[in-house]
Amino acid sequence: MTGTTETAYAKVNLALHVRRRRPDGYHDIESLFAFCEDGDGLTARRRDDGAILLRIEGPFTEGLEAGEGNLVVRAARALQAATGAGWGADLLLTKNVPVASGIGGGSADAAAALRLLDRLWETRLGEEQLIALGDPLGSDVPACVASRTLVGTGRGDALRFVAGDDLAGMPILLVNPGAAVATGPVFGAWDGVDRGALNAVDWRAGRNDLADPAMRLAPMIGAVLDALAALPGIDVARMSGSGATCFALFAGERARDEAQAVIRAAHPDWWTMASRLR
Known part of the structure; x- marks a missing residue:
């Protein structure tokens, strides 16, 4: 499918310290997130009817469903709800990285959908608002929206960007x-x-x-x-x-x-x- 494309950059926890189990069932962590130049691929074409239709291909499709429960579709719906955008999208997700593998997976895919559709629909929310939209979708989604070196605390969703790091290109x-x-x-x-x-x-x-x-x-x-x-x-x-x-x-x-x-x-x-x- 031809259209607007975005990479769901694979996430790497260069370090991950677990500090305590919280009353809400989550754990407080401290992690240094970094991101690869490669990952899953996402392509979108704009629709006029508001429908979100997802197709999944690639070597790691087994067990994945493309309906409303998929994080890519949920991210698209969240952006529609936040902006009132009447557009929809035909989406093609190419799964290049294994599922449930500790490198972002669905979180990176959801983040890529937010970035991609923000451009495609010209909603122009910008990174800070997209990060906020990603937070309810999963603990790693805010970091994956930014997809650059940062420290995550709390559930991993309280982010502090790392300036002047020497990791780029490694x-x-x-x-x-x-x-x-x-x-x-x-x-x-x-x-x-x-x-x-x-x-x-x-x-x-x-x-x-x-x-x-x-x-x-x-x-x-x-x-x-x-x-x-x-x-x-x-x-x-x-x-x-x-x-x-x-x-x-x-x-x-x-x-x-x-x-x-x-x-x-x-x-x-x-x-x-x-x-x-x-």
């Missing part, structure tokens, strides 16, 4: 062993120990507090982390979000691409994506 390799890991059970398996605050300046000294509970639920995550740690030229290797996708940062693209070739040869059934941070 080569990154994402690896998923083919395991879909639901966020709720991973948080539920967290041991409740507060291991301290995130230092966004020295984030390499940080951690992902969900890695151990995720590995108990999906032991293959440990195999991915071991495989990444054994690669030459890595800067940091860590799990993103609640898993199962892990990442490694590299000093150069050649080292990243050679690492991807090694992983693919050893584990042809694992999904990989070579990209750069935005």
Whole structure:
């Protein structure tokens, strides 16, 4: 389908510290979010009748429904309701990244829909208002609307932008062993120990507090982390979000691409994506 396009940039939690379980059932976290240059793709054509029609294609469509419950459709409806826009859209979502994989997924898709339709419908809300619209759709949606380096606190929705970071352009390799890991059970398996605050300046000294509970639920995550740690030229290797996708940062693209070739040869059934941070 030809039309206006937008990338749903894959989200990476460079560090994720879980501080406490809140009375509302969520957890207070501190995370440094970064975003890849690549991810799912979204294309839209404007309709005059207000209808929102979504089609999904790509390698990761299994189990996804394209009706009113899809986050892309919900994001479109939220923008219509907030602006009174009478336009609709034919939408094509190309799922390039695994579902339930700790790298944004549906949240990034919803955020891309908000950005894309704000342009297509000329509603011109701007980033701040789009972030507010994204908040009820999910904890990661506000960060994904911005899709640039930032610190998230609270549920991950209280955002502070990081100025002058040195991450833009850094080569990154994402690896998923083919395991879909639901966020709720991973948080539920967290041991409740507060291991301290995130230092966004020295984030390499940080951690992902969900890695151990995720590995108990999906032991293959440990195999991915071991495989990444054994690669030459890595800067940091860590799990993103609640898993199962892990990442490694590299000093150069050649080292990243050679690492991807090694992983693919050893584990042809694992999904990989070579990209750069935005």
